[in-house]
Amino acid sequence: xKKTNYDIIIxxxxxxxxxxxxxxxxxxxxxxxxxxxxxxxxxxxxxIASIHSKAQQKxxxxxxxxxxxxxxxxxxQGNVDERLxxxxxxxxxEAVDWxxxxxxxxxxxxxxxxxxxHYETERNHAFPTGNEVxxxxxxxxxxxxxxxxxxxxxxLGVEFRWQTKLEHLVVKDGRxxxxxxxxxxxxxxxxxxxxxxxxxxxxxxGTNQALMQKWxxxxxxxxxxxxxxxxxxxxxxxxxxxxxxxxxxxxxxxFNRAAVPVGTNAKDFYEIDMTPPDDPGYLWLxxxxxxxxxxxxxxxxxxxxxxxxxxxxxxxxxxYLSAMIWTEATMTDKFLKxxxxxxxxxxxxxxxxxxxxxxxxxxxxxxxxxVQKADTIEExxxxxxxxxxxxxxxxxxxxxxxxAGKDTDxxxxxxxxxxxxxxxxxxxxxxxxxxxxxxxxxxxxxxxxVNTADDVIPGLYAAGNCSGGFFWGSYPxxxxxxxASHALTFGRLAGQxxxx
Ligand SMILES: Cc1cc2nc3c(=O)[nH]c(=O)nc-3n(C[C@H](O)[C@H](O)[C@H](O)COP(=O)(O)OP(=O)(O)OC[C@H]3O[C@@H](n4cnc5c(N)ncnc54)[C@H](O)[C@@H]3O)c2cc1C
Numbered sequence: 001x002k003k004t005n006y007d008i009i010i011x012x013x014x015x016x017x018x019x020x021x022x023x024x025x026x027x028x029x030x031x032x033x034x035x036x037x038x039x040x041x042x043x044x045x046x047x048i049a050s051i052h053s054k055a056q057q058k059x060x061x062x063x064x065x066x067x068x069x070x071x072x073x074x075x076x077q078g079n080v081d082e083r084l085x086x087x088x089x090x091x092x093x094e095a096v097d098w099x100x101x102x103x104x105x106x107x108x109x110x111x112x113x114x115x116x117x118h119y120e121t122e123r124n125h126a127f128p129t130g131n132e133v134x135x136x137x138x139x140x141x142x143x144x145x146x147x148x149x150x151x152x153x154x155x156l157g158v159e160f161r162w163q164t165k166l167e168h169l170v171v172k173d174g175r176x177x178x179x180x181x182x183x184x185x186x187x188x189x190x191x192x193x194x195x196x197x198x199x200x201x202x203x204x205x206g207t208n209q210a211l212m213q214k215w216x217x218x219x220x221x222x223x224x225x226x227x228x229x230x231x232x233x234x235x236x237x238x239x240x241x242x243x244x245x246x247x248x249x250x251x252x253x254x255f256n257r258a259a260v261p262v263g264t265n266a267k268d269f270y271e272i273d274m275t276p277p278d279d280p281g282y283l284w285l286x287x288x289x290x291x292x293x294x295x296x297x298x299x300x301x302x303x304x305x306x307x308x309x310x311x312x313x314x315x316x317x318x319x320y321l322s323a324m325i326w327t328e329a330t331m332t333d334k335f336l337k338x339x340x341x342x343x344x345x346x347x348x349x350x351x352x353x354x355x356x357x358x359x360x361x362x363x364x365x366x367x368x369x370x371v372q373k374a375d376t377i378e379e380x381x382x383x384x385x386x387x388x389x390x391x392x393x394x395x396x397x398x399x400x401x402x403x404a405g406k407d408t409d410x411x412x413x414x415x416x417x418x419x420x421x422x423x424x425x426x427x428x429x430x431x432x433x434x435x436x437x438x439x440x441x442x443x444x445x446x447x448x449x450v451n452t453a454d455d456v457i458p459g460l461y462a463a464g465n466c467s468g469g470f471f472w473g474s475y476p477x478x479x480x481x482x483x484a485s486h487a488l489t490f491g492r493l494a495g496q497x498x499x500x
Contacts, residue, residue, distance in 0.1 A: 002161070002190070003032075003159075004190065004191065004192050004193060005192070005193050005195070006030050006031060006032040006159075006192065006193070006194055006195070007024075007029040007030040007031065007194065007195050007196045007499070008024050008029045008030070008031050008032070008194055008196050008197055008198070008199060008495075008498050008499065009031075009032050009033075009034065009178070009179050009192055009194040009197075009198045009199070010024070010031060010032070010033045010034070010198075010199045010201055010495075011033075011034055011035075011166045011179065011198065011199070011200050011201060011202050011235055012033075012035055012040075012200070012201035012202045012203060012235065012464070012466075013033050013034075013035035013039075013040035013150065013160060013162075013201075014035075014040045014043040014044065014146070014201065014203065014464070014487070015043065015044055015045065015146075015201075015464055015484055015487035015488050015491060016201035016463040016464025016465075016466075016467075016487040016488065016490060016491030016494070017033055017035070017040070017199070017201035017464075017491060018033075018040070018044070018146065018149040018150055018153060018491070019095060019098075019149070019463075019487075019488045019489075019491035019492040019495065020199050020201055020461075020463060020491040020492065020494045020495035020498070021033050021153040021156075021158040021495060022098075022102075022149070022152060022153050022156055022158070022492070022495065023491075023492045023493075023494075023495030023496045023499070024158075024199075024495035024496070024498055024499040025153065025156035025157050025158050025495075026156060026495075027495070027496055027499035027500070028499060029196060029495075029498070029499040030157075031153075031157070031158045031159070031495075032158075032159050032160075032161060032192065032194075033153070033158060033159070033160045033161070034160075034161045034162075034164040034165070034166065034179075034181055035160070035161075035162055035163075035164065036163065036164065036165035036166075036184060036230070036234075037162065037163065037230060038162050038163055039147075039162070040146060040150070041144050041145075041146035041147035041148075041149075041150060042144055042146060043146060044144075044145055044146030044149060044484075045481070045483075045484040046132055046133045046145075046344075047114075047130050047131075047132055047343055047344055047480050047481035047484065048095075048096055048099070048111075048130070048131045048132075048133070048481040048484050048485050048488060049092060049129035049130060049131070049479055049480060049481035049482045049484070049485035050092035050093045050095070050096040050129060050131055050481075050485060050489075051063040051065060051068065051089055051092060051093060051129065052093045053092075053093040053096040053097055053100070053111060053113070053131050054093075054096075054097050054100060054111070055096070055100065055110070055111040055112055055113040055131050056093075056113040056115070056128075056131065058113065059113045059115040060115075061113050061115045061128050063127055063128065063129065065086070065089045065090070068089060068127055068129075068479070069082060069085045069086055069089060071125060071127070071476075071479075072085050072476060072479065073085060075474075075476045076471065076472035076473060076476075077472065077473070079249065079472035079473070080469060080470060080471065080472055081469035081470070083445050084443070084445060084469050084470050085470065087445045087490075087493070088470070088485070088486060088489055088490070091489050091492070091493060092485050092489045094489070094492065095485065095488040095489040095491075095492045096111060096131050096485070096488075098492065099111070099133075099145075099149070099488070100131075102152060103145060103148045103149055103152050104133060104145060104148070106148075107145070107148055108135075108136035109133060109134060109135050109136060109145065110134055110136075111131040111132070111133065111134065112131065112132045112134040113128070113130070113131055113132075114128060114130040114131075114132055114346075114480065115128050116128065117129075117130050117342045117343070117346075117480055119340065119342065119478065121304075121413060123302065123304065123305050124304060124305065124306075124413075124478065125478060126342050126478035126479070126480075127478065127479050127480075129479050129480055129481060129482065129485075130342075130343060130480035130481045131481065133145050161181075163183065163184045163185050164181050164182070164183055164184070165181060165182050165184055165234065166179050166180075166181055166200075166202070166234065166235060166238055167179075167180045167181060167182055167189070167234075167238065168180040168238055168241060169198060169238050169239065169241070169242050169460065170191060170193070171242050174457075174458060175457075175458040175459045176194075176197060176198050176242065176457060176458065176459035176460040177193055177194060177195075177459060178191055178192055178193035178194050178198070179191070179192055179194065179198055194459070196459070196498055196499065197458075197459035197460060197461055197498045198459065198460055198461070199447075199461040199462070199463060199491075199494045199495065199498055200235045200238075200239060200441070200449070200460070200461065200462040200463075200466050200467075201235075201462070201463050201464050201466065201487070201491055201494075202234065202235025202236070202464075202466045203228060203230060203231045203235070203436065203464060203465045203466055204228060204231040204233065204236075204252075204436045204437030204438065204439075204440070204465040204466065205231055205232065205233025205236060205437050206219075206223075206226040206227075206228045206231040206252070206434045206435075206436060206437050207226050207228065207229055207230070207231050207232055207272050208231070208232045208233045209270060211233045211236075211237075212270075212437075215250055215437075215439065216250035216252065216437060216439075218250075218315055219250060219252055219254075219432075219434060219437075220270060221266050221267050221315070221320050222254075222266065222311040222312075222314065222315050222320050222431060222432050223252075223254060223258070223270065223311070223431065223432040223433065223434040224258040224260050224264070224266070224269055224270070224271065224281065224321075224431040224432060224433065225258050225270075225271045225272070225273045225280065225281060225432075225433045225434070226270065226271070226272050226273060226433075226434045227255075227273045227433050227434065227435050227436075228434065228435060228436045228437075229272050229273060229274055231436060231437065231465075235462075235466045236440065236441065236466055239441050239449060239460065239462065239466075242457060242460070243451040243452065243457065244441050244442070244449045244450070244451060244457060244460070245441065245442040245449075245450055245451055245452045245454070246439070246440065246441055246442065246468060247439035247440060247441075247442065247468035247469065247472075249439065249472060249473070250437065250439050250473070251437070251438035251439040251468075251471035251472050251473055251474075251475070252308075252434055252435075252436065252437050252438055252439075252474070252475065253308075253434075253435045253436050253438060253471075253475035253477070253483050254307060254308045254311055254432040254433060254434055254435065254474070254475065255286070255287060255307055255432065255433040255435060256286045256287055256307045256308070256310040256311060256430060256431075256432060256433075257282055257283050257284055257285075257286035257287055257307075257430070257433055258281050258282075258283070258286070258430055258431045258432055258433040259281045259282075259283040259286070259365055259370040259371060259428045259429065259430055260281060260321070260370065260429050260430070260431060261369060261370065261429070262372070262383070262384055262385050262429055263385060264321065264429060264431075265319075266319060266320035266321050266431060267320070273433070281365075281370055281433075282361065282365075282433075283324075283361065283362070283365055283370070283371070283428055283430060284345065284347070284353060284357075284358050284361055285324075285326070285331070285358055285361075285362065286324060286428075286430045287307050287341060287345035288326075288336070288339050288341060288345070289303040289304040289305070289339060289341075289412065289416045290303065290324055290325070290326045290330060290418065291303065291324070291325045291326065291394075291395070291398050291418075291420055292310065292322045292323065292324050292325070292430075293322060293323050293325065293386070293390075293391065293394050294314065294317040294318065294319075294322055294323075295317065295318050295319040295321060295322070295323065295385075295386065295429075296317075296318060296386070296387060296390055297323075297381060297386040297387045297388075297389075297390030297391035297393075297394055298390050298394055299394045299397070299398060299409065299410065300313060300314075300317055300322075301313040301410060302407070302410040302411055302412050303410075303412060303416075304412045304413055304416045306474060306475075306476065306477050306478055307345070307475075307477050308432070308474035308475060308477070309474065310322060310430075310432075311431060311432040312474060314431070320431065321429050321430065321431045322429075322430060322431075323384050323386055323427055323428065323429050323430070324427065324428050324430050325380070325391075325395065325420055325425065325426070325427050326418075326420065326425075326426050326427075327419075327420055327421075327422050327423070327424065327425055327426065328422070328423075328424050328426070329418075329419075329422050330418045330419075330420070331355070331358065331359050331362065331426075332355070333355040335418055336355050336358070338415055338416075339415075339416055340415070342477070342478055342480055343477055343478075343480035343481065344480075362426065365428065366426075370428060371426060371427070371428045372384055372426065372427045372428065373424050373425070373426055374423075374424065374425050374427075375423045375424060375425070376423065376425070377391055377392050377395050377420075377425060378392065380425045380426075380427045383427070384427045384428075384429060395420050395421075397409065398420060399419055399420060399421050401417060402417045402418065402419045402420075403419075405417070435483075436465050436483060437465065438465055438468075438470070438471040438475065438483065439468050439471070439472075440462065440465060440466045440467045440468035440469075441462045441466060441467050441468055442454075442468055442469055443461070443462050443463075443467045443468070443469060443490075444456060446461075446493070446497040447461045447462060447463050447467065447490055447493055447494035447497055447498075448460070448461055448497070449461060449462050449467075461494045461497065461498050462494070463487065463490040463491040463493070463494040464486065464487035464490065464491055465483065465486075465487060467490060470486055471483075471486075
């Protein structure tokens with residue numbers, strides 16, 4: 001007979017949930033974590049933002065908190081709760097240091113600050129916020145350290161119940177006192193009570209096309225793949241049932257790395273990526289500011305910008321997609337390094353992918369027909385179904401700018417201008433990969449969920465991507481690691497406050 005009474009139920013065992021569980025248990029609470037899937041370890045991400053973590057102090061990385069918050073708020077055109085942004089800057093290093101001290105170092109791993117990730121143009125202001133989870137041998141990628149977080153939670157006395165899905169919240173006298181859950185193996189429904197409350201850490205709604213249509217219809221058209229395959233919005237829906245308020249406008253984190261077949265109709269194409277291990281259509285180089293044109297073969301924006309700006313700009317162009325054009329020569333290590341991109345798109349800097357891996361991915365996509373290769377621009381245009389004359393003119397004009405060392409058309413920095421004048425030429429039709437939706441439940445700085453009158457719903461907390469007020473519109477990827485950190489930091493705080 002399973003126990004049905006806890007102090008705190010945490011729904012979701014990923015970044016926010018794992019951290020909430022640890023801090024609630026450290027503060028003396030009897031904690032149950034439920035998750036609808038069988039595991040969650042791989043969802044913990046390697047690039048985590050903070051200011052003034054121990055790893056950052058070691059490298060003398062100093063970030064001004066007011067400057068960072070002002071940047072984030074300006075990026076969102078003020079459509080955020082600045083109190084939440086300050087709560088994040090003031091607590092982000094606690095989450096990163098806790099992971100470093102309590103989870104990574106006991107396994108020989110450690111946090112490393114990516115101090116060079118700084119870049120400054122009006123369009124491309126970046127902050128060196130990233131801490132990279134690093135293995136003992138210096139390797140960065142696919143650490144799976146999330147399983148260590150879950151192990152740590154268990155050592156702290158937290159119970160986990162997998163394949164158990166939240167269906168509804170239980171409210172008594174205006175207070176959330178438990179959850180109605182379903183065991184997805186037996187289909188049995190149970191009610192579990194929580195004396196101190198329920199913390200929702202259920203992520204976003206990107207795989208739920210009906211919710212996307214309702215809350216982010218443009219995202220449904222401009223994104224080709226949804227990479228957050230669990231994000232069905234069920235936690236959000238359960239909270240809305242009990243009167244919670246939600247952000248009224250969409251926010252999302254999107255990669256411009258989705259190669260699709262020539263002729264794709266963006267309005268109809270929306271594939272749920274079952275990562276790992278599928279990763280359909282991944283084109284890592286898509287996040288490089290190489291020449292990009294619309295489906296009429298015309299250049300239409302400055303490619304040197306946060307990832308998501310490409311899809312935003314393309315959403316004002318016919319067909320919502322763009323074509324990326326590059327050459328064998330622009331895939332060399334020399335050029336890739338010169339671009340100096342940030343966060344996880346970095347190649348040839350310490351960590352993440354190497355140029356060889358990126359080139360081999362291009363060859364894979366070529367075999368699948370998602371990348372085209374040609375000896376002339378005319379042939380490439382035909383393969384990409386772009387008007388030949390327009391593409392030829394665009395390439396010619398672009399090369400003239402490169403030669404002059406000045407992009408008089410769209411103002412791209414000289415260091416990110418590369419010639420497109422040497423065969424073989426490559427091209428791909430690209431759109432967005434939705435990593436996660438970021439509009440969520442309105443919360444206080446104590447992670448308490450509020451109702452539409454802005455009153456706290458007692459006993460209900462939310463953290464991570466199911467919570468809102470923090471992002472608006474596009475994700476500021478030039479603050480590397482911000483979504484993971486938002487989830488980890490606010491998860492940690494939610495656990496502390498719920499256990500009080
Ligand atoms: C490929 C990829 C790479 C990324 N890389 C980075 C990065 O390097 N840095 C960064 O900052 N961000 C990155 N992100 C984004 C980051 O992964 C998310 O922002 C983060 O996972 C959010 O954590 P979360 O805990 O809020 O939600 P999630 O990670 O989405 O977890 C939600 C959990 O809740 C469970 N759940 C949902 N509904 C229910 C229910 N009804 N009942 C029970 N359980 C439920 C789910 O099974 C899931 O385990 C990346 C995303 C992707 C897809």
